[in-house]
Amino acid sequence: MTDATSSAWTRPGRPRRARRARPPDPLARLFLDVSGEIPDDASIARMRRVSAALNLHDNDALWSVLAVLEYYARLYEAMPDRIRKAGEGSLDTVRSEAREATDVLMTQHRDALARCKETIRLAEHMIREHEERHRAALAGLNEAALDALVERATNRIAHAAGNRLVGAFAIAAREQHARLDGAVAAFERATREAGRQAQVGAQTLERRYWRALGAVLALVLTVLLGGAAAIAVWLTVWRG
Structure with missing residues (x-):
């Protein structure tokens, strides 16, 4: 790399830095112009190794890019x-x-624990009250269910007895009706x-009446005829 190439890569209009001793190596001068720092031997060797691998010429524009990449490396x-030094300085503060x-x-935890204990105590009290109300409600429900069951059983028994009684009455009525029909x-x-x-x-x-009437009529006729004959005889005798 020549001095002309190095001067060609210098950026115009860039603010001038403080005067430093410019190194004789053109690659070092390019790195100084790009980064403002003088490279060490390791950086020079690494840039030359990369340029050899890329087969760069002295007037190649990639030299500036290579210098920038070396600066960032x-x-x-x-x-x-730098991070370790900054961390060591702030470790005590962090601690x-x-x-x-x-x-x-810890203070918040103790306060929260106390509130949790109070909440648990209130919850236990509410649970006991709820259990008591639940037992009372269950007792009432059991009593109501028992009353309903007894009423239902009574209704069923009465219904069954009524059905049987009605059936017996119906059978007796049919028998009585049959008896009445037979009697009628x-x-x-x-x-x-x-x-x-x-x-x-x-x-x-x-027939007996007509027979008796005929006999009576015959007797009357006989009597009348006998009387008439007797009268006739008496008249005959009386006249004679």
Whole structure:
């Protein structure tokens, strides 16, 4: 890499840095122009190794990119040390803050534990009251259920007894109706028989009546004829 190439890569308009001793190596001068820091031997060797691998020429524009990448590589390498130093400085602060936060959390935990105990006590009291009300409600429900069961059983028994009584009454009524039908039929038969016998007796009496009437009429005629004959004889005798 030549000095002309290095001067060509210098950015115009960039604010001038404090004057430093410019290294004789063009690659080191390029890194100084890009990053403002003088590279060490490891950075120079790494950039040359990468340029050899990429087969870069002296006037290649990738030299500036390579210098920037090397700057960031050195920055990343130094970052863990900076982080460790910053962490060591703030470790005591973090410990004190953690202790204070722990104390606050323990205080809050104790307060929360006390509130939890009070809440548990109230919950136990409410549970006991709820159990007592539940037992009373169950007792009332059991009594009501028992009354309803007794009433239902009574209704069923009364219904069954009523059905049986109605059935017995129906059977007795049917039997009584059958008996009444039999008695009515027998009465009708007896009435018909009595009517027939009365009719026969009436006919017999009527024949006897006519016979007696005929006999009486015959007797009357006989008496009349005898009287007439006697009168005729008496008149004959009286005249004679």
